[in-house]
Each structure stands twice: as structure tokens, then as C-alpha cells.
Amino acid sequence: MESPRHSALVRVTHWLTVISFVALLVTGLEIVISHPRFYWGETGNVNMKPLFTIPIPSSRDTVPTGYGYVMPDQNGWSRYLHFESAWVLVLTGIVYALASLLNGHFRRNLVPARGERTLGAHWQRMRQYLGRRAPGPDESHSYNVLQRTTYLFVIFVLFPVVIWTGLALSPSFNAAFPWGVNLLGGRQTARTLHFFVTWALVLFFMVHIAMIAVSGFWKRMRGMTTGRAESAEPEAAAKELA
Amino acid sequence: MKAMSRRALITSGLAAAGVAGLATANRIAGKHGLIPPDCRGIYGPGETLTYAAHRLLTRDAMAREFPRSMISNNPFANEVAPPSEQFKKLQAGGFNDWKLTVDGLVAHPMTLSLADLRSMPTHSQITEVVCEEGWSYVAEWIGTPLSGVLREAGVLPQARYLKYFSIQPEWSDSIDIGDAHHPQTFLTMGMNDGDLPVGFGGPLRLRVPRQLGYKSVKYITRITATDSMKFQGDYAWFAGI
DSSP states (O other): OOSSOOOHHHHHHHHHHHHHHHHHHHHHHHHHHHEEEEEEOOBBBBBBSSEEESSSSSSSTTSSSOOSOOOOOOOOHHHHHHHHHHHHHHHHHHHHHHHHHHHHHHOOOOOOOOOOHHHHHHHHHHHHHHOEEEEEEEESSSHHHHHHHHHHIIIIIHHHHHHHHHHTOOHHHHHHHHHHTTTTHHHHHHHHHHHHHHHHHHHHHHHHHHHHHTTTTHHEEEEEHHHOGGGOOHHHHHHHHH | HHHHHHHHHHHHHHHHHHHHHHHHHHHHHTTOOOOOOOOEEEHHHHHHHHHHHHHHHTTTTOOOOOOOGGSSOOOOOOOOOOOOOOHHHHHTTTTTTTEEEEEEEEESSSEEEHEEEEEEEOOOEEEEEEESSSEEEEEEEEEHHHHHHHHTTOOOOTTOOOEEEEEEEEETEEEEEHHHTTTOOOEEETTTTEOGGGTTTTTTTTEEEESSSGGGGEEEEEEEEOOOOOOOOOOOOOOOO
């Protein structure tokens, strides 16, 4: 039997991550509307100079935005859903990371091959993307070095940092682990970093979707959902015959 | 065929173990006070995980305290509804007639004036007020720990929650009995070496520094110990995050 393009573990954890990430993003942006100002250090409020503000209306009339109206307050359900989704994301991430360490998924599929751990190897792949040259047949069952490095960065840097900076916003968690927020340089710094790392994840998300669109959206969706590689598809085979 | 039936067996076995495990976890969690009042509905599972995790991790932890140099020069007094007639009358009298009622599951229900509260041990803490909206400030809070008042009133062992009410209509909240006894939970009467300004909750505010600002209700006139909690509201009951 042909081995699937993606293992069942990867497919299930991938889609759970997508669902929770989208929920976190939407609710996170909703929560930001109640105070679209960012600060650096421990404290920050409307009486203090912000690092920057987002030029949008706010859901609180105490925030001076320059707009003549106030958006509706949706923080109640947004906060509930934000934290429930965060649980899904964190628990999914733990299962994925532990299983992938044990079953060799990281070592086999994501860590770049020994000879490819150079900037040059990455740049060579980048030129292939920029030149819009189609990938070789080896790439239909394996990630190239640029993909590997990007996925590892997202899995081991961006997601852990976004979770850490999120936890550093919890007064109760900070009571138990004060170093979590102190190492970051204070509560408002943690909030600002949480915001920036979110945008880094959004950037990855958008490039990821763009790449999938370019390389065959439904083919890739099928690969990540049923696990079947494109060659097993009867209509694709029929097209090739025609 | 053989592989499929084995898979089906493993799957149903895991599902049965999962259900039994969840039921056991639920019973243990209930016994140890790890289930929040808003444990039902679509956000119930997440909220229960959050509350249980925080209770296990932070049971006795102290909110961060800061050096004097970090007290905010420009604290922000969040807006409140216009003061009620009752409040204005008491304010005109310099709050001399302000009363705090302690009742519910206590051996000795009592009513305390601000002078009574001031005669109790006074403590201060320099902690951060953290609003769920995202802003914050650090201030020194001066008052008497709620635990002392609860001790004097003789809270009964079956009390699990403490409800507290503002003089303002429809403004109340509640915390679990652990937070009520926490040494940093203050009946606050002073701020930054002065009286607690009205904008910041004066003359009497309950400070719960391990939770977000909305649990620190302003203008407290009554606290009630209770053994059950029907939760109604748009915002999460536990505001530690």
C-alpha cells in the first residue's frame, strides 16, 4: 500500500491548529479593538504615551481615537473563545510535538539534510521560488530546505513565543511564574510582542496559503485531509491520458 | 479486514477509557474546587481547564509587588456609571456613615464602618491593576486584608464563594473562598499614601490583584459568604487571565 502524503497525526493536528488559530486571530483582533494602543515596559494606559496606536475606532469611549463613534463591546465571548481556542492549540501542539519527536517526523521530514544546512542552500531554493520554476518530482513527497526551516521556525519559535507572551498577560499566571513576564520586560512589552508575533504568524499563514494556491489548491487540501497523494486521483490520471 | 477490526477495537477502547477518565476527572475536580460556576455552555470546557489549571498552579502564589519607583504617575480611573443618590448622600457626609455588611454563611453577621475597618490591621501592597481591555497601572493600595474581616465574622466551613456588592445598582461580583482568604485580597481605603479617590473606588474597594480589574469592584457595601453560585454574565467568572 502506498504511504500517505501526510500521516494521520499530522493531518488531524494540522486542522485542529488551523481552526484554533483562526479563532484566536479573530477574537484577538476583537479584543485589541477595546484598546488599540500599545506600550513598552510594565504599565500603559490612556494617560501615558503609547509606543504606537492602530488608527481604528475603539469599543471603549475612554480611548481617544479621533473617531466620533464607539464600536460594540464583544470582549465577553471573544475572551471566552480566545482562551478555549488557546487550550485546543496548546494541547494539540503538545500531542504533535511529543509524537513527532518519538516517531521521527521532525528528524525525518523537517530537520534539513546535513548538506543543506547552509544559507546558500536556502538561497538556491529561494531563487527557484522567485524564478517561478516548478519543483522537481522529489518535492511531491518531501519538503525542501526552505519549507523545513520555515516550518521548524513556526513550530519551535513563533508558536512558543506567542503562547509565552499570551500567558504573560495573565495576572494569575504571573503570580505563579513572575519570571515569565519579567524576562520579557514587563506586561505591556509582553502585550506588544504578542501582537507582533501574531502578525508574523499571519504572514506565514498568508504565504502558506499562497504557496498552496500556486501549487494546486485542491490537490494540497486533499493531501492534508485524506492523506492521498495526487497520483492516486482518477481524474488526474484521466487528464494525463487525454 | 483484520487491521480494521483491530483499529475499531482500539478506537472504541480508547473512547470508553476517555469517557470513564473524564467522568473521574470531573468528580475529582469538583471535590477539589476546580470547577468554575460558568462551566456549562460552549465555552465551559475551556473555562474549566483555565480555572482548574490556575487553581492548581497558583493556589498560594502572590501577585507581583513592585518597588515604589514603579508606582505610575498617571494611573487611569476607568469610567463608572454616574453615582447613585445614596452614594452622593454618603459622600456629602464625608463617608462617615458608610457601612459594610458582612452576612451569609458566617457565625457572626456584622456591620462595619470605615472607622471599624481602619482599626483593623492595615497593610499595603504595590500591585498592578490590569484591565481586560489591555491597559494597566501600578499603585500602592492600603487597606485591611479581607481574611481578617472573614475571621472576625466566623465564615462557616461550607462557604465556597464570596459575593460582594457595590452601592451602585447592578454591580456585584464574586470570588472563590481561596481568593477571599488570599493575603493580598484587600478591603482598600487608601491609595498612594492618601485616601482612596472616588474615581479609583473610594471610599471602599475590594482589591483582588491576582485577577483582572473587573473583579476589583468599587464602592463595596456588602459581602456575603455562600456555598453555591449561579453565574450570570457576559464576562468569564474567573478573571485570572
